[in-house]
Amino acid sequence: MQEEKPRKQSPCICLKYCLKKHINEISALTRKNILIFSRNKYITFLLLICPLFICAYLHQIQIIVDQYTASLANPHPKEISISQIPKCYGDDCITLGIGLTGGPTEWTDYVIDHIAKSSGLKKNKDIKVLTTQDPLSFIKYIKENMNTTGAGLILCSNYMDFPDNNYLKRIHCDDTKGQVYLIVYNFTEVSKDIFDPNLPNPLEISALSVKLAVDSAIASYHARKKGLKDIFFEAVIQSYPLPENRFLKGYDAVSMTGPLYFFIPPMFVFGLLISEIVKEKELKLRNGLSVIGVSATAFWVSWFIVAFFFSFMTTNSLILSGYLFQFDLFLKTNYLVLLILFLTYSLTMMILGFMISTLINSVKLSYTVSYTFLLGGLVLQNFFTSPTLMKLFHFEGLPDWMYWVKIAFSYYPPFSFSKIFSDIAAKAGSLPNYHERKWESGPGYFWDDFFTERSGWVFGNRYVVPSSFDTLMDLLWNCFILIVFTWYFDHIVEGNRGRSSPPWFIFTYEYWGIKRKNPLTEEIELRNIPASNLVKNDNTEITEGIKLDKIWKKYPRAKTCAVKPLSLIIEKEECVSIIGHNGAGKTTLLSMLTGLLSPSGGTAYVSGYDINYELGKVHQTIGYCPQFNILWDEMTGTEHLWLFAKLRNIPLEIRQELVDQKLQEVNLGKAGNKTVGTYSGGMKRRLSVAISSIGNPSVIFMDEPTTGMDPITRRQVWRLIQNMKKDRVIILTTHSMEEAEILSDRIVVMVDGEIKCSGPSLYLKNHYGEGYKVELIDNNPKTLWEHLSLIIPSLKLVDISGSSLFISIPRTEPKIAQMFFETVEELKIQDWGLKNSSLEEVFMKVTGSLRDL
Structure with a gap:
């Protein structure tokens, strides 16, 4: 037996219970989050x-910066020999092009021969005399034959006054006063300094090599005149040492x-x-x-x-x-x-x-x-x-x-x-x-x-x-x-906790725990029973049903109320089905009762607790199977049930047994260890139904619980819901008239936010139905109807189709029914059948849909 709790508990006991509850919830949700990330x-x-x-x-x-910094430094520059003119390789490539200001002379021929000998070049191939007219014609040749001449040399073989232009400075070329020459080279060759790509290289090796070769040839020319041997100069060049860049x-x-x-x-x-x-x-x-x-x-x-x-x-x-x-x-x-x-x-x-x-x-x-x-x-x-x-x-x-x-x-x-x-x-x-x-x-x-x-x-x-x-x-x-x-x-902000609080919520009495008196809770014993104790004794009576007290809801900017003021009492051990067309207010009503939406007015009492002022206690006593599945695709079915069992404070020693039981009840035993992301829509709904009943809640709300299920599974879930009715209230919404008729003790029809009618299925059929429906089979149904309508004028024709005649007999006139059956026996009709009005017909009549057809 469950230990009886005192009506009023000491603050220490309440604080201990709340602390334990929070720790348990934090542990369960943290485990859930870790599972999601681990998947x-x-x-x-x-x-x-x-x-x-x-x-x-x-x-x-x-590394890149260090390597670049090191590449800029050159503490020991290499010595580069300029003793020979670098040979130009390639088709039609001239290593040294020579221009003469006049015809060839003795010293110009000697210089050309000496350069060829000292640099290992062939005359008329590597070294060519390109022009013997004037320097401008030489420059013109270079411009017209781009990238074919490595370096140029102009030898003054005759007197000439160079004009002042972009290529030649104003000098005098007079071979009678000595050997005068001019070196032409491409000075736009850029250096390797990537920070200043427009800076020309200060060391033009080809130009220096040409100068050294020409000077060596001229010196050798004068030495030969004096009977000395040929002279060949050798020289090397070397850059200044470069230290590391201190800025890098x-x-x-x-x-x-x-x-x-x-x-x-x-x-x-x-x-x-x-x-x-x-x-x-x-x-x-x-x-x-x-x-x-x-x-x-x-x-x-x-x-x-x-x-x-x-x-x-x-x-x-x-x-x-x-x-x-x-x-x-x-x-x-x-x-x-x-x-x-x-x-x-x-x-x-x-x-x-x-x-x-x-x-x-x-x-x-x-x-x-x-x-x-x-x-x-x-x-x-x-x-x-x-x-x-x-x-x-x-x-x-x-x-x-x-x-x-x-x-x-x-x-x-x-x-x-x-x-x-x-x-x-x-x-x-x-x-x-x-x-x-x-x-x-x-x-x-x-x-x-x-x-x-x-x-x-x-x-x-x-x-x-x-x-x-x-x-x-x-x-x-x-x-x-x-x-x-x-x-x-x-x-x-609405959508975070479900129902939102006003911006000034911190100044309200409810936020600080100052609550108004609840007339229902004055009549019943308010037990603060942990959910862990609820599974120990299924006979624990903690519910006093549901009472709607003029509760209504109007959304902002809406012209009409989604739910108009409703008053209704639902007793314990009663299953109530709410049916209605889309937009009738069914889900809105359930959202208010579960705390997802705040009522615009009125209130409701769930298990004796006011949803406006005691929502926390309401949440501890209810289960919920919403239209949307409260499922995480990364978690398995077993892990979901384990999570909600822990959130409901189910004792650890019976938790696994309860999880296995719930999986079997919804026929998910074999799929329990599969992730929910692999489940079909019907399997997810079954798991949601199983979750709603964990913790033995006194009230269970189900919003279209069997949507997407196959007929066999749907009937299994129906049996489960029927077994769940003991000692609790079940409220479900559905579009299935068969489901409502099988499961419900009472059916509530909502139309445009109002309750149009309420009662057991048979009562609704008798009260709102059109009477008994009779199907007559005859070769000539039209003639048969004319005959019957003459004998019994109060009969109503429903339909004539093929050889079938459908007639409605008013339930309120038993004598007419007796007269009808006596007449049918006398006429010796081939076959006939009798049935009562269906719940679907009642729904169509109450909602006015029949008039729209």
């Missing part, structure tokens, strides 16, 4: 290794771009959590949890635990990746400091996501919001990564507008994160020293630095940057503000 293992795995990819990317950037040496990719890239992992978790929470809201899953009494506190705490888990894992993945790639900023900073920074920032973003999820109702919109925050955040992070910008925001004597901009940014979590990161980078990473024009590596970031301000001068202005601890307090303050907004919007 989405690829997304979960990607979240955890995302920091590794980011650190690998930063490491690669660091010591560049730290992590210190400079860390806030930009480390901003990304929490944003992935941010977007995933928003989409999952909004998904539960869009699919009405959270509403289903609210109906059975799951508190909003348990719902949010369970999601916070999941957010903390992912934040903690991604944070540690990021820190370990930083250690793996040997980033100075991680190696020189205390692990606890890094953990506090990344974890606090990540959790702040998660709570921001919670707040956003209370404002939107569409998964598609949640993706848009997530992408907007990610892309917009990346744009802002490009500015926040600058250490100088952080100093500018903390100049002494800031303009008023700049001060308010800083205040606004302080409520944006990534800004505070970037500021603390720049504090750490200033001590543990490498940052540019603009005064000395070089990069400086910090000594390391220690605990003392966490509480120390930074100050200095930039551009002649003094700055004082608050300590990292102060900024961390800003982040925690942001957390608190976001939690308050989440709590507030969760109350006032």
Whole structure:
């Protein structure tokens, strides 16, 4: 036997029970969330290794910068020989083109021969005299034959005054005063310096080689005249040594771009959590949890635990990746400091996501919001990564507008994160020293630095940057503000908890637990019985039925009421079916009774509790099978029943037995370990029916419970519902007249938000039906009808089809029925059948649909 509970329990017992209930709900919902993420293992795995990819990317950037910096340095330039003119290879390629200002002379022939000999070139092939007229004709030839001549040489074999133009400077060419020559080369050849591609190479090797060869030939020419041997000059050239670029040496990719890239992992978790929470809201899953009494506190705490888990894992993945790639900023900073920074920032973003999820109702919109925050955040992070910008925001004597901009940014979590990161980078990473024009590596970031301000001068202005601890307090303050907004919007935005509260709900008596007297609860014993005790004794009587007291609902902007004032009493152990056309108000009525919608007026009492003031107690006593399935595709049928059994405080020792029993009752024993995403529509409805009865609720609401079921399964569920009627009230809506007739003790017909009639099936048929229906089979049904209508004028013709005649006999006139049957026997009709009015006919008549046909 169940232990009798006192009418009034002490505050300590109530507090202990509430605490146990919340812990149980948090545990169940957290397990549910973990199961969902574990089934989405690829997304979960990607979240955890995302920091590794980011650190690998930063490491690669660091390698590229270091290699480029090293490539710019050349402490030991190579010696390059210019003793020979580089040979030009290719078809019709001339290594050295020669132009003469006149005809050939002795010294020009000697110079050409000497150049060919010293450089190993062939005359008339590698070396060609292109023109013997004037320099302009030589230049014209070069222009008309692009990319065919490596270098050009103009020898003054006759006097000529060079004109002043773009190619030749104004000089005098007079071979009587010595050997004069002019070298022509392509001076637009660019250097290898990618930062200044327009800078010509200062060392034109081909031009220097030609000059050395010509000078060697001229010197040899004069030596031969004096009887000396030929002279061959040899020379090498060498560039100046280039030191490492001090503007790039010591560049730290992590210190400079860390806030930009480390901003990304929490944003992935941010977007995933928003989409999952909004998904539960869009699919009405959270509403289903609210109906059975799951508190909003348990719902949010369970999601916070999941957010903390992912934040903690991604944070540690990021820190370990930083250690793996040997980033100075991680190696020189205390692990606890890094953990506090990344974890606090990540959790702040998660709570921001919670707040956003209370404002939107569409998964598609949640993706848009997530992408907007990610892309917009990346744009802002490009500015926040600058250490100088952080100093500018903390100049002494800031303009008023700049001060308010800083205040606004302080409520944006990534800004505070970037500021603390720049504090750490200033001590543990490498940052540019603009005064000395070089990069400086910090000594390391220690605990003392966490509480120390930074100050200095930039551009002649003094700055004082608050300590990292102060900024961390800003982040925690942001957390608190976001939690308050989440709590507030969760109350006032419709669709979060089911019924919404007014914006001023905090000032209402109900919010603070000040309730008006309930006339029904004064007459019955209010037992605060945990759901864990309900399964121990099926005979526990905790229900006093349902009473509707002029309850009505009108939606905003609607012209008429969806549900007009209704008054109705439903006793315990009674199954009531509500039938009506689409839009009649059936689902709206159930939504008000279960707390998903607030009544516009009136009230109702469920198990003796007022739905307006004692909704929490109502939720503890009801079960609900809504039109939408309260199911998660990633979980199995067994896991669903286990979840709701735990939420209903079913004792652990009988929980598995109860789960197996419910699966067998709805014929899902073999599919219990399959994920619900693989179920058919009928299987999902059966599982929803099984869930509604867990915890032995005193009232069960079912909104079209057998939709989508095959005939055999439908009848199995009907037997289950019939067995569930003992000691409880069942209210179901349906479009199936057969279902309503078989299951119901009473049928309620709703039309346009009103109850048109109510009573047992037989009563409705007798009261609203057209009487008995008779089918007569005859070869000439028209003649038969004319004969019968003459004898019994009160008969009504329903239809004549083929050889069948359908007639209605008024139930209110028994003598007419007797006369009719006597007449039929005398006429010796082939065959005839009798039946009562159907429930469908009653429904058509009551709703007026028969007149519309």
